[in-house]
Structure formats: structure tokens, C-alpha cells
Amino acid sequence: MTTPPVFPFIGGRPCLNFVATLGKRHATPVERLPDPAALAAWITEAELSTDTERVRVTARELTDARTLREALYRVVRDTMAGREPAAADVERVNEAAARPDLAPQLGERRWKSTHPARAALATVARDGVLLVGGPLLERVKECENPECSLLFLDDSQARRRRWCSMDRCGNLAKVAGYRSRSRAAATG
Numbered sequence: 431m432t433t434p435p436v437f438p439f440i441g442g443r444p445c446l447n448f449v450a451t452l453g454k455r456h457a458t459p460v461e462r463l464p465d466p467a468a469l470a471a472w473i474t475e476a477e478l479s480t481d482t483e484r485v486r487v488t489a490r491e492l493t494d495a496r497t498l499r500e501a502l503y504r505v506v507r508d509t510m511a512g513r514e515p516a517a518a519d520v521e522r523v524n525e526a527a528a529r530p531d532l533a534p535q536l537g538e539r540r541w542k543s544t545h546p547a548r549a550a551l552a553t554v555a556r557d558g559v560l561l562v563g564g565p566l567l568e569r570v571k572e573c574e575n576p577e578c579s580l581l582f583l584d585d586s587q588a589r590r591r592r593w594c595s596m597d598r599c600g601n602l603a604k605v606a607g608y609r610s611r612s613r614a615a616a617t618g
Contacts, residue, residue: 437462437472440595442583445558446570447476449503452496455579463499466492469547478532478550480539485546495551498526502558506581509562510570526555575599 441447451472453460463469466487473485487495501522508515531552532541543549561567569584573594580594593599 437475440582442585443557443561444476444554445502445561446581448499448554450580451499454577457577463496469495473550478553480541480543480546487547491547498522498551498555505562509567523555523558526551527559531556573599
């Protein structure tokens with residue numbers, strides 16, 4: 431039996447959390463969406479499902495989701511770097527964002543849609559469009575841990591956040607710094 435993927439929801443935006451479904455981009459990539467069931471689990475855990483039951487996802491929707499994820503990643507990264515994103519990536523994100531998205535609902539059901547998986551991806555794509563086209567993009571950063579590639583919205587007051595999460599990479603960096611200083615003091 432395979433272990434279900436663990437999804438980091440620390441990006442601060444749905445589109446950044448979705449991009450994080452491919453981890454460690456600068457090392458050996460970790461695919462957190464290996465099959466349709468994993469995408470269904472991500473949609474549910476991201477609270478983008480229309481029911482308490484897991485969304486049904488097809489193999490085609492998984493392929494489309496991965497394509498959208500990579501296009502979103504490149505568009506965000508290119509825009510952050512002041513580069514013009516590739517036309518094909520912009521077209522892919524815009525195409526997904528133009529589809530009917532999740533309709534918010536009051537009451538027990540948070541969302542409504544006739545095609546929940548596609549609508550969840552449209553909602554994610556629209557969030558990406560709003561992020562890239564808005565003022566919050568300047569607050570998007572990449573984790574400074576060389577083995578991590580997660581993008582996050584820096585919502586700290588001083589805007590000096592360096593790691594995707596203190597529980598993840600920040601703690602690892604502090605422990606490594608402490609050990610380095612301890613070794614230097616012992617040999618010095």
C-alpha cells in the first residue's frame with residue numbers, strides 16, 4: 431500500500447499551494463500528484479471540493495492539472511523575475527481561468543459546480559491570474575532553503591520572511607546554523 435502524499439498548504443494562496451504539489455524542483459523533484467486520487471485528495475484538502483466526499487478525477491483531468499501547475503509556476507516565476515512569461519503558458523493559465531469556477535455557497539456546502547475537478551482547477555487558475563496581475567505579486571518569494579522550491583506569499587509585517595515555513599525549512603536552517611557555530615567554537 432502506498433503512503434498518501436502530504437501536501438504543504440503554506441503558500442498563502444491557492445495557486446501557490448497548487449504549484450507546491452511538485453516539490454524540490456531544484457533537487458530531485460517530488461511529485462505529489464502521482465495519480466487522479468492524489469489530485470482528488472489535494473482538491474479536498476485545499477477545501478475546493480463541493481461535498482464532504484472526495485471529488486472524482488479522471489486521468490485526463492490529472493494531465494490537465496499538471497500542465498496547468500507547471501504553466502502557473504513558470505508564469506509566476508517569470509513575472510517575479512521581471513521577464514515576460516511564455517505566450518503558451520499565459521494562454522494555458524487564461525484558458526483554465528476562463529472555465530466555470532466554483533460558485534461559493536452559504537450553508538453546509540461551501541462550493542457548487544457541475545464539474546467539481548475542472549471547476550477547482552479554474553478557481554486555482556483565476557487565483558493565479560489575480561496574483562500575477564495584482565499588487566501582491568511583489569510579496570511572493572521562493573524559500574531560501576536550497577533544497578526547497580516552494581513559493582509563498584510573505585505576509586510578515588517586515589516583509590523579511592526567508593523560508594516557506596519556520597516548521598519546515600526555517601527550523602532546518604536554524605539547526606544547521608547552530609551546529610555550524612558549535613563546531614566552529616569547538617575547533618576555534
